[in-house]
Amino acid sequence: MSRRLTPRGAERRRALLDTAARHFATDGYHPTSVAAIVDDLGVGKGVFYWYFDSKDDCYRQILVDAQRSLRAVQRDAVADEHDPARRIDAGIRASMHWLADNRHLFALLEQARTDERFAPLVRRGEQQMVADTLPHIRAGIAAGLLRREDPELLAVAILGVTDALARAVVLQAGDGPDAGAAADRAAEAAISFCRRGLLVDEADPRSERTPA
Numbered sequence: 001m002s003r004r005l006t007p008r009g010a011e012r013r014r015a016l017l018d019t020a021a022r023h024f025a026t027d028g029y030h031p032t033s034v035a036a037i038v039d040d041l042g043v044g045k046g047v048f049y050w051y052f053d054s055k056d057d058c059y060r061q062i063l064v065d066a067q068r069s070l071r072a073v074q075r076d077a078v079a080d081e082h083d084p085a086r087r088i089d090a091g092i093r094a095s096m097h098w099l100a101d102n103r104h105l106f107a108l109l110e111q112a113r114t115d116e117r118f119a120p121l122v123r124r125g126e127q128q129m130v131a132d133t134l135p136h137i138r139a140g141i142a143a144g145l146l147r148r149e150d151p152e153l154l155a156v157a158i159l160g161v162t163d164a165l166a167r168a169v170v171l172q173a174g175d176g177p178d179a180g181a182a183a184d185r186a187a188e189a190a191i192s193f194c195r196r197g198l199l200v201d202e203a204d205p206r207s208e209r210t211p212a
Contacts, residue, residue, distance in 0.1 A: 013051045015041055021062045025104035029059060029111060060121060063112055066105040067125035071132060073098045084140035088194065091133070092162050093187040099166045100183035103175055110167070130155045162190045 005013060019040050023032040034055055038048050052058040077094035078087040099106045112118035133155040140146035146154070165186040173182035 009051075012043075012047070016048060016051055017058065017062055017065065020058050021066075021108060022104055024059060024062070024111070025107045029055075029115070056117065059108075059112075060118065062105070062108060063118060063121055063125070066102065066109060067122075067128070069102070069105075070095065070098050071129060074129075074132065078136070083145075084136045084143060085145045085195070087136045088133070088140070088158065089191050091136070092158070092190050092194070093184075095162055096166060096170060096183040096187040096190070097180070100170050100173070100179045103171065103179070106166070106171055110171070126159065129159055133158060158190075158194050161193055165190045 016037065020032070020037045023036055023040075027036075032055075034045055034048050037058075038045055041047075048058075052061070073094045074091045077090040081087045081090055109122055112122045130152065134151050137146060137151045137154050137158075141148055141151065169182050169186035169189070170179070173179050
């Protein structure tokens with residue numbers, strides 16, 4: 001549903017999305033009712049349906065907003081870095097810290113992967129992140145910093161490694177004081193793995209370093 005919102009309306013909609021996201025992450029999508037969401041905010045169901053067509057609509061918007069937020073953090077992290085390999089490093093670090101800071105949204109994205117109603121939306125977001133990563137990989141290859149492999153496959157590999165380590169380390173760490181350290185540990189592991197697999201190996205006959 002698309003409406004022109006006043007600042008107060010936008011704030012109310014944001015509060016509904018944030019409250020719904022917490023419920024969905026904690027209790028699961030199906031057990032969470034619209035009544036539970038609006039009761040937390042002290043409003044009626046009519047307020048919810050003014051902003052969203054359905055619970056599905058609300059959930060989809062949470063997923064879309066989460067992916068946009070993650071991509072914005074990634075863009076900001078690489079904006080001032082000229083070295084394409086370091087841009088990839090910075091993007092990985094930013095991703096891990098966003099996931100650590102927004103574990104409930106990370107959990108929702110993981111849940112959505114297994115639901116046929118929402119999985120296509122998550123996949124589209126992942127495809128967009130692959131597209132966002134491609135220019136940095138192509139620039140790295142052109143500069144002789146990265147292996148001359150299929151850039152799209154390398155982008156998928158980077159995102160796959162990052163996602164797998166985030167699930168194994170960040171998602172399992174919880175929201176406690178160790179969350180930031182877990183994000184750092186996962187980021188450095190992902191960067192180390194990707195660099196050893198991506199950076200030019202002088203002994204590899206396939207490697208061709210471009211003259212400076």
